[in-house]
Each structure stands twice: as structure tokens, then as C-alpha cells.
Amino acid sequence: MNRPRFNPYLLLVLASLFWAGNMVMSRGMRADLPPIALTFWRWVIAFACVLPLALPHVKSQWHLLRAAWMKVAFLGFFGIFGYNAFSYIAVQTTTATSATLLNSFVPVVTSVLAYLFFKKRLTRPEILGGLVSLVGVVMLISHGSLDTLLGLSLNTGDLWMLLAVLSWCMYTVFLQWRPQGVHPMFLLAALIVVGLIVLAPLYAWEVAAGRVINVHAGSLAGIVYAGVFAAFLGFVCFNASVVMVGPAVSSLFVHLVPVFASILSALVLSEQPSWYHYVGMALVFGGIALTMLRSRAQML
Numbered sequence: 362m363n364r365p366r367f368n369p370y371l372l373l374v375l376a377s378l379f380w381a382g383n384m385v386m387s388r389g390m391r392a393d394l395p396p397i398a399l400t401f402w403r404w405v406i407a408f409a410c411v412l413p414l415a416l417p418h419v420k421s422q423w424h425l426l427r428a429a430w431m432k433v434a435f436l437g438f439f440g441i442f443g444y445n446a447f448s449y450i451a452v453q454t455t456t457a458t459s460a461t462l463l464n465s466f467v468p469v470v471t472s473v474l475a476y477l478f479f480k481k482r483l484t485r486p487e488i489l490g491g492l493v494s495l496v497g498v499v500m501l502i503s504h505g506s507l508d509t510l511l512g513l514s515l516n517t518g519d520l521w522m523l524l525a526v527l528s529w530c531m532y533t534v535f536l537q538w539r540p541q542g543v544h545p546m547f548l549l550a551a552l553i554v555v556g557l558i559v560l561a562p563l564y565a566w567e568v569a570a571g572r573v574i575n576v577h578a579g580s581l582a583g584i585v586y587a588g589v590f591a592a593f594l595g596f597v598c599f600n601a602s603v604v605m606v607g608p609a610v611s612s613l614f615v616h617l618v619p620v621f622a623s624i625l626s627a628l629v630l631s632e633q634p635s636w637y638h639y640v641g642m643a644l645v646f647g648g649i650a651l652t653m654l655r656s657r658a659q660m661l
Contacts, residue, residue, distance in 0.1 A: 367601065369601065369602040369605040369606045369611075370602075370606075370614075370653055372598035372599070372601055372602045373598065373599065373602045373611060373614035373617075374614065374617060375594070375595075375598050376594075376595045376596075376598040376599045376602070376614070377614050377615065377617035377618050377620075377621055378617075378621045379590040379591050379594055379595040379598075380591055380595055380618050381617070381618045381619070381620075381621030381622040381624075381625055382586065382590060382591065382621075382625060383586065383587050383590070383591035383595075384461075384618060384622050385622055385625050386583045386586055386587065387399065387449060387452055387583075387587070388452055390579065390580055390583045391452055391453055392575070393574065393575035393577070393579070393580040393583075394574060394575075394580055394583060394584070395567055395572040395573065395574065396446060396449030396450045396452075396453060396567075397446060397449075397450075397560065397563050397564050397566075397567040398564060398567060398568075398572070398573070398574050399449055399574075399583075399584065399587060400442075400445045400446045400449055400560060401557065401560045401561070401564045402574075402584045402587075402588065403445070403584060403587035403588040403591065403592045404441060404445075404553050404556055404557055404560070404588070404592055405557065405588070406584065406585060406587075406588025406589060406592070406593070407553055407588045407589070407592035407593040407596070408550065408553045408554070408557070409588075410588070410589060410593040411546050411549050411550045411553065411593060412550060414546035415544070415546045415547040415549070415550035418543070418544040418546070418547040419547065422542065422543050422544060422547055425540050425541075425542050425543050426540060426543055426547065426548070426551055428540070429538075429539075429540035429543075432535075432538045432539070432540060433540070433548070433551050433552065433555060434555050435535065435538070436532060436535060436536065436538065436539065436552055436555075437551065437552040437553070437554070437555025437556050437559075438555060438556070438559060439528045439529070439531045439532040439535075440528075440529070440532030440536075440552060440556075440596075441552050441553055441555060441556025441557075442555070442556040442559040442560055443524070443525065443528030443529070443531075443532070444525050444526075444528040444529040444532065445525075445556075445592075446560065446563070447521050447522070447524045447525035447528060448460070448464075448521075448522060448525040450518075450521045451518045451519070451521035451522035451525060452518070453518065454516060454517050454518035454521075455516055455517075455518025455519050455521075455522060459516075459518070459519050459522070460518070460519075460522050461498070461501075461502045461618075461619050461622070462498075462499070462502050462503075462510075463519060463522040463523060463526055464522065464525075464526060464615065464618070465495060465498040465499070465502075465615070465616060465619070466495075466526060467526055467529055467530060467533075467612050467615045468491050468494075468495070468609065468612040468613045468615060468616070469491070469495070470526060470527065470530040471530045471533050471534055471608050471609060471612040472491070472609050472612075474530050474531065474534045475534050475608055475609055478534060478535075479534070479537075481607070481608075481609065483609055486651050486652060487609060487610065487613075487651075487652050489648075489651055490613065490648040490649060490650070490651030490652035490653075491613055491648060491652065492648070493644055493647055493648030493651065494613060494616040494644060494645045494646075494647070494648025494649055494652075495616065495648070496644050496648075497616065497620075497640075497641045497642065497643070497644025497645035497646075497647070497648060498616050498619055498641065498645060499641075500637050500640055500641035500644060501619050501620065501623060501637065501638065501641035501642070501645075502619055503637075505635075505636065505637030505640070505641075530612070533603060533608045533611065533612050534608050536600065536603050536604075536608065537603075537608075545597070545600060545601065546597075549596060549597065549600065599611065602614075610652055610653075613648075613649060613652055614649065616645050616648070616649065617645060617649070619641075619645075620641070620642050620645050620646075623638050623641075623642070
């Protein structure tokens with residue numbers, strides 16, 4: 362077999378880094394950027410980025426895309442609209458701790474769905490690696506305190522986050538439904554169009570309700586970052602990796618998001634790392650390393 366042109370693990374690390382930056386940005390700008398508005402404009406920007414790369418394939422591959430329009434609509438709804446809109450709505454009313462904790466269960470839910478729909482089982486190293494990295498995430502977001510975890514309770518924002526998690530897992534697992542022979546950039550452009558069609562009336566409703574973007578340099582920079590890095594580059598990296606190493610392994614790298622978020626918070630907000638940061642990061646990297654060893658051996 363030919364080896365991948367790009368290292369899928371490096372792509373997954375980059376995607377996690379981009380999404381961590383988006384998490385820090387959306388948390389800090391939530392008063393200036395309404396959730397649907399942020400989701401809509403980030404995908405408009407991402408579409409502008411991908412369109413020049415997609416146009417050369419329209420004429421030769423349009424028939425393949427049209428034949429699989431139901432699959433494209435399914436992936437666009439859950440991957441472009443569902444996860445992004447629901448997670449942005451969630452951070453409006455839930456704590457960062459709750460949102461990150463719920464998001465850390467993405468690998469678990471992905472593995473369950475992959476088994477239920479496609480009978481894909483995890484290997485023992487993958488299960489062990491997932492558990493170790495999950496413990497690391499819990500250590501990070503609880504600040505090493507059991508009382509913090511016991512004090513958590515579900516609210517409306519947490520329910521939105523659960524919907525976001527389910528949406529992302531559905532997208533990740535069913536990405537193997539993607540129409541064969543369609544260029545990745547053309548497919549991504551089509552998925553974005555689906556997401557924008559769903560988002561447009563919701564955005565109009567949000568504006569009518571009086572929730573508009575507070576336009577200033579910071580909010581505009583946040584939207585551009587979300588569109589170029591979190592949406593366009595993040596999805597390009599993640600989609601390519603799922604194709605190469607599968608949904609279960611790819612979803613495990615979501616555990617790197619809180620790790621990078623902690624690092625970015627230390628750099629941007631001058632927050633000093635504590636002992637639980639180092640322990641949590643070590644566990645996350647250790648768990649992912651266990652999974653990578655097994656997966657890499659299967660790729661060779």
C-alpha cells in the first residue's frame with residue numbers, strides 16, 4: 362500500500378490546535394458574537410477559501426455529487442450546521458468546564474456509533490489509550506479537584522452541548538458515506554452550502570430578535586480566525602485524517618483541544634500552569650501515543 366502523502370496525526374494535531382483557538386476566542390467574544398451569526402459568517406469565509414479550489418472540479422464531478430445528494434445533505438447538516446451552531450449556543454449559558462467535559466466524550470460516542478452502524482470494534486490499545494486520555498482531560502478541566510466534578514449539574518447549555526457532541530459524532534462516523542470520486546475541496550464546498558442553507562433562516566431570526574454582531578476590530582478578527590483556521594483548515598485536516606486512520610482514532614484527538622486551550626490561555630491570558638495542567642497533558646499525550654502505536658502499525 363502507498364503511504365499517506367501527509368501524516369494524518371500531524372493533521373489531527375493541527376485541527377485540534379485550530380479548534381482550541383476557536384474555543385478560547387468564542388468564549389472571550391460571546392458578548393459580541395451571537396452564536397448563529399458567528400456560525401454563519403465563519404462558514405461564509407470558509408466557503409470563500411475553498412471555492413477557488415473546488416471550481417476546477419465542478420464540471421467533471423457534478424454528476425457524482427448530484428447522485429449522492431442525500432448523503433451530502435446529511436453530512437452538511439450534522440458537520441457544518443449541527444456541531445458548530447449547537448456548541449456556540451451552548452457556551453452562551455454553560456460553563457467552560459461543563460462544555461469541555463461533555464465535548465471530551467466525543468471519542469466514546471463515536472466508537473459506540475461506529476460499532477452500532479458499522480460493527481467496527483476498538484482494539485485493546487485503542488480502548489486503553491482512550492481511557493487514559495479521557496482521565497487526562499478530566500484532570501485538566503476539574504483542576505485536579507473532585508469537588509469541582511461533583512459540583513457540576515446539567516443546565517440548558519449542557520443539553521445544547523450534548524446535541525453538538527452527537528452531531529459531530531454522526532458526521533465523523535458517516536463521513537465514510539462521502540461520494541467516491543469527488544475531490545475533497547469540491548465536497549467540502551458542497552457541505553458548506555448545505556450548512557449555510559440551514560443557517561440562513563436561523564440567522565435572519567436571530568437578527569430579527571435583536572441579537573446582532575458588535576462590530577469592532579476584535580470581533581471581526583475572531584470571525585476571520587473562525588472561518589479560515591477553525592472552519593476551513595480545521596475541516597480539511599480532520600476530513601483527510603478520518604479517511605486515513607478512521608473515525609475512532611481521529612475523534613480521540615479531540616482530547617487535545619483542552620490541552621491546547623490551556624496552553625493558549627497561558628500564552629494569551631498569562632495564566633500560570635498548575636500541577637494538574639502538567640499531569641493532565643501528560644495523560645492525554647500518553648493515551649494518544651498508545652492509540653497511535655497500534656494504528657501506525659496497521660498502516661505500515
